[in-house]
Amino acid sequence: MLQKTVTMAATKRVALVAHDNKKKELVAWCKKHHKDLAPHTLYGTGTTGAVIERDADLTINKLISGPLGGDQQIGALITEGKVDFLIFFWDPFEPLPHDPDVKALLRIAAVWNIPVACNPASADVMVHSTLFRGSFDRQVPDYEGYLKERLAN
Helix, strand or coil, X not given: CCEEEEEECCCCEEEEEECHHHHHHHHHHHHHCHHHHCCCEEEECHHHHHHHHHHHCCCCEECCCHHHCHHHHHHHHHHCCCCCEEEEECCCCCCCCCHHHHHHHHXXXXXXXXXXXXXXXXXXXXXXXXXXXXXXXXXXXXXXXXXXXXXXX
């Protein structure tokens, strides 16, 4: 696939998602990193976003609940270039009825070259990176070029 370079601004757009068994862990992590997260635009799926906003005192752009389509909403924001980082504390031991949605979200994050943290240790590394606080370039699919190529055939 054709690629192009985009520059991520210093102020990031971060999606925060957690499975039910990981919500408390994500809230605790958000409290710990309040100062790191507060300057950025934050998105959260349904309950997770509401709990983070209430308990960690962060402003969250709340979407609908993950099982009802919130994971797809985050994925759509990624494809539109409106999410730069994904912090998704998922439970590897709990089978979920919306598991295909979770896999689709992780796939879209990989396709669009979005940094993803799936646990507190990787999320710690992410927010302490100079790339989290500054601008940097990343490669993304060149959708316009892709369409042009596909329509030429």
